[in-house]
Amino acid sequence: MELEFRLKKNQTIDKGLQEEINKEKTHWREVLLRIFSLVTTLAKQNLAFRGTNEKLGQINNGNFLSFIESFGDFDPVMREHIRRVKGGEIHYHYLSHTIQDELIVMLGSEVKSMIIKKIQEAKYFLVILDCTLDKSHKEQMSLIIRCVDVSMAKTQVEEFFVTFLEVADKSGEGLFELLCSTLVGLNLSIDDVRGQGYDNGSNMKGKHKGVQKRLLDINSRAFYTPCGCHSLNLALSDMAKSSSKAIAFFGIIQRIYCLFSSSSNRWELFKQMVGGLTLKSLSETRWESRVESVRAIRFQAPKIRDALDYLAENCDDPGARSDAEALTTSKTHGIGGFEFLFGMVIWYDLLFAVNAVSKIMQSEHIDIDNAIVQLKGLVSFLKNYRETGFEKAKAEAKIIAESMDIEPDFSRIIKRKKHFDEAVERDDESEMLSEEEKFKIDYFLRIVDQAIVSLQIRFEQFEEYEKTFGFLFDLHKLKSATDDSLKAKCINLESSLKHGANSDIDGYHLYLEIKILRNVLPSEIKKAVEVLDFLRRFEGHGYPNTWIAYRVMLTIPISAASAERSFPS
Known part of the structure; x- marks a missing residue:
């Protein structure tokens, strides 16, 4: 009875020893809690853990041990732990790279x-x-x-x-x-x-x-x-490769960047004389990012030409001096020609439009319906640009050319190539094709037409999905659709979600569910994901086919x- 009483009151003969054991348990729990927290933070921030050595108190011991030491400056638990490690009182300290790796694996799992x-x-x-x-x-x-x-x-x-x-x-x-x-x-x-x-x-x-x-x-x-x-990206790549003039244009852009970036002195000269937007290298994989490369020259061409002139006269490097002179004076291989300025305006307009759509399509929450709207808008812009963009770009290019004292026109006249099946008595005057007309046909129209064709071909799949799931995305169309149209679309969706003898949904039952659902959906619900929130109130009961159809539809990504x-x- 006395033993039972002492056990209940914690008054046994080993009371002091048990208190020390419990105190030690608490200490190690607190130490491990801090180590876990530090490992989580470093991993979440994608920071390196280790340095060139793994000893406390030494330089270059990495982020993990450095933060442990920092904790010890303010936290009594870690201060005591560090004292024990440095004093050799403990052998297992849970600070080695093995423990770090083990904790990372545990957290990752x-x-x-x-x-x-x-x-x-x-x-x-x-x-x-x-x-x-x-x-x-x-x-x-x-x-x-x-x-x-x-x-x-x-x-x-x-x-x-x-x-x-x-x-x-x-x-x-x-x-x-x-x-x-x-x-x-x-x-x-x-x-x-x-x-x-x-x-x-x-x-x-x-x-x-x-x-x-x-x-x-x-x-x-x-x-x-x-x-x-x-x-x-591929559509833009198709556009650039469709014309030799476009290939030459981007070659000039890259040459200007390489000329200034290959020397710290020339880069500093660029910042002093041009400032503002810095030059960007062309990317081989992210074509829409080339808008940044073109933008720096599009809005700073006169200042960049002045910087090139300065290099052509004062640079000590003969190769750089020659490159600068060629870039500033050549009408075909530099920025000294009206053709380059004209192409620069055209490419900036096109790249800016594509880049804007690309950013929207990279959004995590964009759906097929909105993506198709964006793509149709881009194609519509390109078609309109094809009709009116040439003259507008020409006017803007003239303004830039005049500010750079460049003659804003195409001076040469060339003979149009005669095809073998054309009439011999063709009027000589009609055979004459101006440089401006040739530029429009071989450059402007070619790249814009290539853009329209590439976009339409590459995004055919999205239009197919719109035919399959589109009626579920647009709630306005869903509510206004006729019964016959709605039934046909539901049956078509059943067929699309069928594999063998099994289908995710019953098309006819989906039709019956949506007929009821569209009359009870609150007016404030505008998005497909909000429909799922509404259906969750019924835990899938009452609208099981609709519940599945919306979940499947929202898994399809745009990017x-x-x-x-x-x-x-």
């Missing part, structure tokens, strides 16, 4: 488990893949999964980075097998894939042996979506830019 749980709850998901070389020149692939997250209080369309994968076989078959094995390892069913988004590489998008074809063979509901931003952004810069 926990985050990944939470992400996979969200994806499993969402059921339907889309995979986004992109590949690049890492620092060790090994091909790595980023896996992004997009789904409708219904685990939060408010429904959200999320794109989760899942993992990096080392690629041994870059063929369509090799990438597809790697994707399948990864999904199996993550406990995700490939039958639940409702979309796939890649760049325009043949091993990814190939219609015969690419990843998209192999996935569609086993799951026809895995809708393929080309990356909208990458397609815009695969999130995969590219996942790579370290």
Whole structure:
């Protein structure tokens, strides 16, 4: 009875020892809590952990140990821990690189488990893949999964980075097998894939042996979506390659940048004489970013010409001096000609328009309906620019030319090439084609027509999806659609979401549900994701087909830019 009493009152003979044990437990819990917090912060900010050594109190011991030392200046728990480590009182201090790596893996595994749980709850998901070389020149692939997250209080369309994968076989078959094995390892069913988004590489998008074809063979509901931003890049690339004059134009832009950037003295001269917008190098992969390269010259051409003149007269480097003189005086290979200024205005207008649409399409929450509106607007702009842009660009180029004392016209007259089947008695005057007309036909019209054609071809897939899901995106059209039209679209959607004998929805029941739903939807609901929030009130009951249709629709992306952004810069 006395022992029982002492145990209840903590009055046993080893009371002092137990207090010391509990005190030590509390100390280590507090130490580990701070170490976990520091590891989380460094990982979240993408900061390096280690330096050239792993000892407290020494220079270059890395961010992790430096912050531990900083904690010790203010926090009594870490101050005591550091004292024990430095005094050799303890052997296990939990500050080594092994522990750091173990904690990173533990935290990463926990985050990944939470992400996979969200994806499993969402059921339907889309995979986004992109590949690049890492620092060790090994091909790595980023896996992004997009789904409708219904685990939060408010429904959200999320794109989760899942993992990096080392690629041994870059063929369509090799990438597809790697994707399948990864999904199996993550406990995700490939039958639940409702979309796939890649760049325009043949091993990814190939219609015969690419990843998209192999996935569609086993799951026809895995809708393929080309990356909208990458397609815009390729459209711009098509435009630039369609004309030799355009190729020469961008060559001049890059030569100007290289001339000033290759020397710190010349770069300083540029800042002193030009200031304002700095020169930018041309990017081979992000064509829409070239608007920044053109902008610096478009709005500072007179000052840049003055800086080039100064280099041509005063530069000590003979090569740079010759380049500067050629760039400032040549009418065909420099900024001294009206043709270059004319092309500069045209390209800036086109690049600015494409860049604006590209930025919108990189938004995480843009949907197919809005993307198509943006693309149609861009095509409409290009068609209008084709009719009126030449004269407007010519007027702007003349203003710039006059400020630079450049003759604002095309002086030479050339003979138009006669085709073999043309009449011999053709009037000689009609055979004469001015330089301005030739510039318009061979340069302006060629690149604008190429832009229109490329955009229409590359975005045909979005129009197909709009035909399939468009009636669900636009709630105004949904409410105003006739019963026959609505029924036909619901049946068509059932067919699109069918694989074998199974379909995600029943088209006729979807039609009946929407007929009721469109009459009870509150007027303040304007977006598709808000419809899901409304349906969640009924927990999927009453509108099960509508609930599934909207979730599948919102998994389809416009851009695969999130995969590219996942790579370290």
